[in-house]
Amino acid sequence: MALLYKADPQRGERWRQLFAAHAPDIEFRQWPDIGDPADIHYLAAWQAPDDLATLLPNLKALLAISAGVDQLNLATLPAHLPVARMLDPGITQGMCEYATWAVLSLHRDMLRYRAQQQAGVWEDHALVPASQRRVGVMGLGQQGQAIVNALQPFGFALSGWARSAHDLPGVACFAGDGQLPAFLAQCDILICLLPLTEHTRGILDRRLFAQLPRGAGLINMGRGAHLNEADLLDALASGQLGGAVLDVLAEEPAAADHPFWQHPGIVLTPHIAAMTQPDSAFAVLLDNIRRHQRGERLNGQIDRSDGY
Ligand code: GLV
Numbered sequence: 582m583a584l585l586y587k588a589d590p591q592r593g594e595r596w597r598q599l600f601a602a603h604a605p606d607i608e609f610r611q612w613p614d615i616g617d618p619a620d621i622h623y624l625a626a627w628q629a630p631d632d633l634a635t636l637l638p639n640l641k642a643l644l645a646i647s648a649g650v651d652q653l654n655l656a657t658l659p660a661h662l663p664v665a666r667m668l669d670p671g672i673t674q675g676m677c678e679y680a681t682w683a684v685l686s687l688h689r690d691m692l693r694y695r696a697q698q699q700a701g702v703w704e705d706h707a708l709v710p711a712s713q714r715r716v717g718v719m720g721l722g723q724q725g726q727a728i729v730n731a732l733q734p735f736g737f738a739l740s741g742w743a744r745s746a747h748d749l750p751g752v753a754c755f756a757g758d759g760q761l762p763a764f765l766a767q768c769d770i771l772i773c774l775l776p777l778t779e780h781t782r783g784i785l786d787r788r789l790f791a792q793l794p795r796g797a798g799l800i801n802m803g804r805g806a807h808l809n810e811a812d813l814l815d816a817l818a819s820g821q822l823g824g825a826v827l828d829v830l831a832e833e834p835a836a837a838d839h840p841f842w843q844h845p846g847i848v849l850t851p852h853i854a855a856m857t858q859p860d861s862a863f864a865v866l867l868d869n870i871r872r873h874q875r876g877e878r879l880n881g882q883i884d885r886s887d888g889y
Contacts, residue, residue: 626646787815
């Protein structure tokens with residue numbers, strides 16, 4: 582019985598060592614060296630081949646190597662195939678670090694100070710206490726909840742919005758389309774951590790920006806396709822948004838002439854907020870394989886009709 586790994590080749594070697602050391606009953610194979618396809622029961626992948634059903638006839642589960650699964654074309658996967666997201670504590674740690682850095686950068690006006698430094702300007706601006714800065718998180722799954730916890734010690738006024746109702750200590754929780762306007766109206770800094778689905782594609786658009794307090798900051802750590810890029814440029818130009826920190830783009834890598842590269846109101850990073858760490862993710866993946874072998878539901882198993 583074998584597992585096929587189809588993700589970052591550099592990290593593949595570490596995965597191979599971990600399987601050899603801790604799960605020698607599972608043969609580790611790395612794409613494209615798939616060997617006899619009939620042996621492959623598990624696929625650990627960032628993206629899956631479209632002809633998966635014919636390519637791997639005995640596949641029993643698809644274990645995504647990522648927290649998001651929108652890059653998998655779910656429609657092409659056999660309906661009975663269980664698909665799980667990667668709930669790696671290493672990803673969550675990375676997301677918390679990035680969100681904390683991005684929130685503090687916007688909160689402490691770092692885009693402006695960076696521009697001042699480049700212009701040789703020594704000038705201070707009023708400091709807003711954290712207690713008067715309202716930070717809202719869209720998406721209250723594993724990452725969103727960890728991020729509000731990571732932000733608690735700074736004393737921000739924290740809120741969160743999700744499709745379903747949540748109850749989190751110290752966080753004003755809003756739910757569903759009906760409460761979205763009330764949530765947005767009180768977000769000085771908005772963090773998008775939503776899964777990308779047909780309901781959330783393009784959600785960060787002019788209509789949404791118009792509901793934020795004037796000058797609000799935006800952090801997109803979800804997917805590039807959540808954002809309407811032209812609307813962001815307009816909102817920054819008009820002052821409706823004060824700045825944006827973006828880790829994801831609809832097209833990655835960004836084209837050389839992409840307007841975000843040089844934009845003074847945008848910090849752009851190349852999808853590095855979090856990276857699956859083999860050493861912490863291995864235990865999660867192996868646990869899911871063992872669960873499957875025992876006939877249990879997988880951790881992070883997605884609902885195929887919701888897409889996440
Ligand atoms: C990365 O973007 C992930 O979904 O893990």
